[in-house]
Amino acid sequence: MTDVLVIGAGMAGSTAARELAKAGLSVEIVEARDRLGGRTFSVRGFCDHPVEGGAEFIHGEEADHWDFARSAGTTTRAIPQMKDMQFNIGYGTKSLPATLMHPGIWASFKILSVIKRHKGADLSAREFIEKHGFKGRARIMAELTLLSHLPGGIDEVGIAGLLEDNVLKLETGTNYRVNEGYDTVTKHIGEGLDTRFGFVIQQIRYSDDGVSVTAESGETIEGRAAISTLPLGVLQSGDIEFVPGLPPSKLEAFKQIKMGPVVKILLKFREPFWNPKVSTLVSSEGPVTLYWNVFYGMTGERPSVLTAYTTGPRAAAISAMSEEEGVAACLADLKNLYPKSDPASLFLESQKIDWPQDRFARGGYTFILPGGTGARAKLAAADTGALFWAGSATATTTIAASVQGAHVSGVHAARQAVEWLQKRG
Ligand SMILES: Cc1cc2nc3c(=O)[nH]c(=O)nc-3n(C[C@H](O)[C@H](O)[C@H](O)COP(=O)(O)OP(=O)(O)OC[C@H]3O[C@@H](n4cnc5c(N)ncnc54)[C@H](O)[C@@H]3O)c2cc1C
Structure with missing residues (x-):
């Protein structure tokens, strides 16, 4: 035995x-x-380079499995947090400094320290936002801070749990992509x-x-x-x-x-219509939580691939769609996010990775x-x-x-x- x-x-x-x-x-x-x-599931064959269908990043330099990443002979590239990012919080797509310059957002800057100081009875993300009076653009940014990493809705995510899970560590530091596939x-x-x-x-x-x-x-x-x-x-x-x-x-x-829904749609285009210097576009509106510029940080000519990453209720909605419908939703969303471009005319192919429908996962994380x-x-x-x-x-x-x-x-x-x-x- x-x-x-x-x-x-x-x-x-x-x-x-x-x-x-x-x-x-x-x-x-x-x-x-x-x-x-x-x-950890790297899609090979979608383009001439692995694209992540599951976990995307090693989070930070202190992650416990770095020794194995090195002994596997892999190379990594850094994707800094809060740098080279764009945001759309309903007022057009803007680079990060431009987003933050609006006075309506300033009240949200204190959110990380307010969360860290949280004591007493647990609150849902909604109760927390209401208790601390985040309004307008500050409320949107507060919601993104609380929810964009987690596959749950505003009434599902608990503040004490988020602290216990060390989720705030995802807001700072550097993420790393494994070039050979995670x-x-x-x-x-x-x-x-x-x-x-x-x-x-x-x-x-x-x-x-x-x-x-x-x-x-x-x-x-x-x-x-x-x-x-x-x-x-x-x-x-x-x-x-x-x-x-x-x-x-x-x-x-x-x-x-809760095992929350997470869905990815890999989108290949003839050429990029996005700024190649941008790593991530975070969107508070539309069907997709964020888009990754997959080959950000790589030199030389690279495939034009975006990953549409959806979590929580938005992922549940995309999961319920056929791949074709999901792609149509992404292309319409991208047109909305980049109004001067024509994503649909540049679109080549897609691959949907639907973790909630996967009977050996039944969700993302x-x-x-x-x-x-x-x-x-x-x-x-x-x-x-x-x-x-x-x-x-x-x-x-x-x-x-x-x-x-x-x-x-x-x-x-x-x-x-x-x-x-x-x-x-
Ligand atoms: C889209 C997505 C993005 C993510 N992004 C990140 C990220 O950037 N960074 C990060 O650190 N984490 C990320 N995660 C989370 C991370 O991928 C997981 O937490 C981690 O890989 C889980 O590892 P595990 O070994 O616990 O579970 P799993 O990797 O799920 O392993 C469990 C195994 O059990 C097997 N199994 C299931 N049912 C049965 C059965 N009935 N009989 C036999 N075997 C069975 C499964 O097939 C599977 O191989 C992401 C996850 C997803 C889905």
């Missing part, structure tokens, strides 16, 4: 399995898809480990004596212990039966954290609902015998719901499993 079964071959699972193998244990990864990487890093970590692809788990039995997982095909594999890295959306969906049922604290956590602080610790708790828990939704010590969160959670759960097996002899 394998010492540890690792469920899922995304960043959390690959990391956990690598750590367990390093500790001298036998490990088998079971994965529903036919590839490593999970929600999934190169995950694949490097998971490379060479014993992995069963196409193993779609439908039942997990656990006790102190071990864990067995049964696939849709009826096949069962057993381990002396196991680590689940199943995405929260999959756990919440009820697709997987747990025997015995999960403890009440985990079921409670399922209600306090997670955030904490109002009143839900502490829920990630409940998800991560080692309270199910020989079955341990990892995955980005369980991360509490770094930016939660991120690739680095997944990585850290994998290291943590691997340690728990090693200790457990040592104690049991």
Whole structure:
């Protein structure tokens, strides 16, 4: 029997399995898809360079998986925050300094410090904005600050959860794109480990004596212990039966954290109609949260590709559309954002990556609902015998719901499993 079964071959699972193998244990990864990487998923073949369909950035220089990014032989390019950006908050598309020069916005400048000082009862983003009296353009900027990183609506995102999840760290510092594709890093970590692809788990039995997982095909594999890295959306969906049922604290956590919708549409054009010196266009209006100029920061001639990135209610709406309808919505939106250009006449092709429709993700990533602080610790708790828990939704010590969160959670759960097996002899 394998010492540890690792469920899922995304960043959390690959990391956990690598750590367990390093500790001298036998490990088998079971994965529903036919590839490593999970929600790190680099699209190759859309143009002559990888474009991210899942996670886009390594956030900051302190991210815990940098060593692996380097040992994978990847190169990265910096995408500074709050530089080379454009905003459209309903008054035309403007570069960042021009957006900020309007006096109507100035009241929003204090928002980060106001959030950091937040104490007392938790508030939704809407309640917080109303309590602090952000109005007009300042309100729009405040909403963007609170919501643009998270896949939730204004009544869903909780301020205390946003603080607990270290989301404000995303507002500063530098992001990095992996030139060879982000999934190169995950694949490097998971490379060479014993992995069963196409193993779609439908039942997990656990006790102190071990864990067995049964696939849709009826096949069962057993381990002396196991680590689940199943995405929260999959756990919440009820697709997987747990025997015995999960403890009440985990079921409670399922209600306090939401797996929010995130959809990307990759858009290829004959030539750019945007300013190549701009990295990102953030929009408070229209169907798309932001557009990335994908090859920003690269020298030489590059494909003209934008990623339309939508989160929360806007992503839910795009997810409900066909790809054709979604593209039409993006092209109309881009025409609105750049009225002097003609995006439709330059458009070549698209690819929609619809994470809410993906049955092995059931959403993009997670955030904490109002009143839900502490829920990630409940998800991560080692309270199910020989079955341990990892995955980005369980991360509490770094930016939660991120690739680095997944990585850290994998290291943590691997340690728990090693200790457990040592104690049991
Ligand atoms: C569009 C998008 C953009 C993002 N941008 C960023 C970003 O810029 N930076 C950042 O840090 N993070 C970002 N994230 C979040 C980040 O990608 C995830 O938090 C992280 O990759 C999750 O890793 P994980 O290992 O926890 O889960 P996953 O990568 O989802 O791995 C879980 C694995 O479990 C498998 N699985 C599911 N169901 C079953 C089953 N029934 N049986 C067997 N296996 C199963 C899945 O196939 C998957 O491989 C983004 C996510 C999305 C979707």
